[in-house]
Amino acid sequence: MQQFQPGIFNVLDDKKRELQAQGRKVWNLSVGTPDFHPDQNVLDAAAKAIADPNNFKYSLGNLPELVEAVQSWYRRRYGVELAADEITSVNGSQEGLAHIGWALCDPGDIVLCPNPGYPIFEIGPWLTGAEILYYELLPENDFLPDLNAIPEETAKKAKAIVVSYPANPVAKAAPRSFYEELVAWAKKYNVIVLHDNAYSEIIFDGRKGISFLSVPGAMEVGVEFNSLSKTYCLTGGRISFVMGNRDIIKKFATLRSQIDYGIFLPVQYAAIEALNGPQDGVERRRAMYQQRRDALCGGFRSIGWNVPDSEGSMFVWAPLPEGYTDSVEFCFELLEKSGVLCTPGSAFGSLGADHVRFALTMPPEQIAEAVEAVRNSGMIR
Ligand SMILES: Cc1ncc(COP(=O)(O)O)c(C=O)c1O
Known part of the structure; x- marks a missing residue:
């Protein structure tokens, strides 16, 4: 059971609540739950x-x-x-x-x-x-x-x-x-x-x-x-x-x-x-995930963070920007300075420690706001 101690997710979640309680806007791009509804x-x-x-x-x-x-x-x-x-x-x-x-x-x-x-x-x-x-x-x-x-x-x-x-x-x-x-x-x-x-x-x-x-x-x-x-x-x-x-x-x-x-x-x-039943909903959502991918990966690149385009899944895997080496520290600092919440890559294994993961769980307009908040954090040099 000691392997299953409350992890980094709970601590990040507490931090998120703390910011929200202060009236700060938080963009939660951490958890991979789709915001789309099932088809009618x-x-x-x-x-x-x-x-x-x-x-x-x-x-x-x-x-x-x-x-x-x-x-x-x-x-x-x-x-x-x-x-x-x-x-x-x-x-x-x-x-x-x-x-x-x-x-x-x-x-x-x-x-x-x-x-x-x-x-x-x-x-x-x-x-x-x-x-x-x-x-x-x-x-x-x-x-x-x-x-x-x-x-x-x-x-x-x-x-x-x-x-x-x-x-x-x-x-x-x-x-x-x-x-x-x-x-x-x-x-x-x-x-x-x-x-x-x-x-x-x-x-x-x-x-x-x-x-x-x-x-x-x-x-x-x-x-x-x-x-x-x-x-x-x-x-x-x-x-x-x-x-x-x-x-x-x-x-x-x-x-x-x-x-x-x-x-x-x-x-x-x-x-x-x-x-x-009809499969057009699957296609529609695929296209919408791709628009979100474009908004996030393209958006980050436009502010100088070289994040490659995802090829699939509902996630983006971003190498830490210059000057950062620890994904946990980066996530906390990003949340504090921009209100954008992502997941430290180290949660997925030792080789993830120099990356963070974003979930494509918001429409492109909100993703664009999140990118702008990251720009304003001054963390991308
Ligand atoms: C790779 C992968 N497998 C399985 C799951 C869980 O899927 P399910 O909802 O079918 O349990 C997820 C959920 O995020 C996932 O990312």
Whole structure:
């Protein structure tokens, strides 16, 4: 439990409240909760389902129409064919990633995780007693793993590798050639791939999100998490799916049958509508995230802070400006001097300590105000 002490987020939150109490304006670009609403057809499906008292029972599993909707979405969107027993649901990818290690790892097994990376990737397997080793995501490598840099001995012993693109926090997308390399590497060393595809639909400049499962051989080596949270603004609904290798899915579903009585039925009906219904909302939001990305990255560059354009995800990964070396100190000073709240990169691993992360959770006009406040702080030289 000592690993889970109240962290930097609580301290920053206290500071934010203190400023707000003084009447200061705060732009909170720290947490990745979308400010968009679900589409009306999805809300209507949920409202209709919630009016039926039968839908308040334990669901004990997924509605067949929901499994079909996932199959059809994966076929349409990625050209991937999935059998019903190659799919299981989770109460959000966060919960799924927290628990999948229990189905796969023995104490002492090695799990490879990105540094910097999204914290649950390592916390889940670590809770099972697995040993976490890191692969590095470096700017000079385009924030992609250099699989050849993983020592042969480590690769041979590793049980699983967690990979996720478009990536939180580094905001990069991965090309298909990377996934091909990953599948070949995983086969060679007999390592399970856990791919988190939370942001496949939030990707910019005409790129198209890729399913790891669309790469030949992927179904033999791994599974993919795909969340409805960000794609359909259903973060509070807690619904995601894990798909891919049948044996892994079977083990995970068996484990889950002990701890999970199924997703709330109105949420399942909302998900069916989201997956089967019109997809123009997804496109509209992608375009709006891109406008926000342009307002923030372009805005920062216009005031002399050289922040690269995000390729995907709802985040911006900004190298600390000249004169700063500690992301925590920088965040506090930025909040104090400008009212702009971001997340210290060190929250995502040691290699994040020279970056900060901004979430694209405000319209471009407000982002422009935040950029102006950063300019007025005098911190960008
Ligand atoms: C990379 C990544 N995976 C998973 C999640 C959590 O998704 P869910 O809402 O499905 O639990 C997030 C949320 O920020 C995320 O950034």
